Amino acid sequence: MNNATILVIDDEVQIRKLLQITLESNDYKVIQASTAKEGMITTASHPPDLILLDLGLPDDSGHHVLQQLRAWYTKPIIILSVQSSEEDIVKALDNGANDYLVKPFRTGELLARIRSAIRGNLSEENDPVIDCGSLQIDLLARIVKKNNEIIKLTTTEYTLLCMLVKNEGKVLTHHYLLREVWGPGYINQSQYLRVFIAQLRKKIEDDANRPVHIVTESGVGYRFTAT
Amino acid sequence: MNNATILVIDDEVQIRKLLQITLESNDYKVIQASTAKEGMITTASHPPDLILLDLGLPDDSGHHVLQQLRAWYTKPIIILSVQSSEEDIVKALDNGANDYLVKPFRTGELLARIRSAIRGNLSEENDPVIDCGSLQIDLLARIVKKNNEIIKLTTTEYTLLCMLVKNEGKVLTHHYLLREVWGPGYINQSQYLRVFIAQLRKKIEDDANRPVHIVTESGVGYRFTAT
């Protein structure tokens, strides 16, 4: 009936069990992850239709996980957290969470909020595939094809390409890209950026010496052009 | 900056005042309605970008109002209610509400949830583009086009052009331009200015010898004309 896939990222096994039973009895397909790392990998390998994310993960800050996911994952993310402080809620929502429920939550309300989130997302059902002639990028499926052949990109390369593609046409500054891809502590490591831009060009440009898609704006940053 | 219009439907005048002050100080435009009927009419005559709806209206059930609105209104509706029962929340969400906050609410959280709701709804908005006939300047994307072709400008050239364009029609003195573009220590280097004005003209004017956009005001400075 429903068949939407929901990924539960939570370290408490009881919560995961409860959610699995609740969700499956409402015809959702449930997959699980118990750590931030596992959650990221699962999201990448089997992109779900919605993510339930606990902020209190053992191996990484939930807010950081959210930011990382939102770099490319566009479907709903609902936060489940014992933290009820306004600061946490505002931060999570501004980082791209669609909703925030404080534990313990009422299952009926959770289900209603899941329905609401999925409903709101239904309109843009198909994967956003960016097509630039010989180059095709499916942000959600995390697949990049050139001349119909899948190109293997490393995590960093993919994140960087996502940032550029999502802001197609705009010039992104070195600082911005470094902050979004590597983190705020790396805004002066322009060299990292150059290295990875060069690698991306070698992989996606027809002629890396005459880049068409990834254009450098000297002294400012880089820009992605689709055409 | 923001300019999204928010309609507040609530019968308590204190709540409306509070919301008006809170929202307006966050650059939203606020319109109000104190009854269900008034709310419906206002929504129809001036469709807002988001509705804050109180469930406890004097003249009609809030759930009924929500259903009526959702018959045609597609933008976000956030419920504000003193009712915290699961039944009410589930009903409201399933009737098409995007979110549900229990009164008394925290203003920071409300604002974050409003941002989240509007964010999810915003369609392909493109940047404000300054259009001067064959010349187009997108300040946000940092892109200058002439006859729809992207012109490559260096950092200094772009900064200088920005100063001129932002003060379109006004004469900017040598001193002013030098101070703004190069810094206060360069106000006597008129030569720099001449060099870069010449380069800009070569790039954006149809005929650099007969400049139309960048006009020199002898003895004073330069002026940018859009037409």
Place this chain on the structure above:
DNA sequence: TTTTCTTTATAAAATCTTTATACAGCCGGG
């Protein structure tokens, strides 16, 4: 082990600064 990321090094390219030269208009004296 293999892959990926970080770091270092160096050559090449782009940009900015600086200098040089040319032109046009203006004014006063011859």
Place this chain on the structure above:
DNA sequence: CCCGGCTGTATAAAGATTTTATAAAGAAAA
């Protein structure tokens, strides 16, 4: 009137500096 010096301007081009591209080696992670 006309000519030379003056001022303000335009443009080219050489040099200096900054920024970028790329390879490759070492470190870390899978």
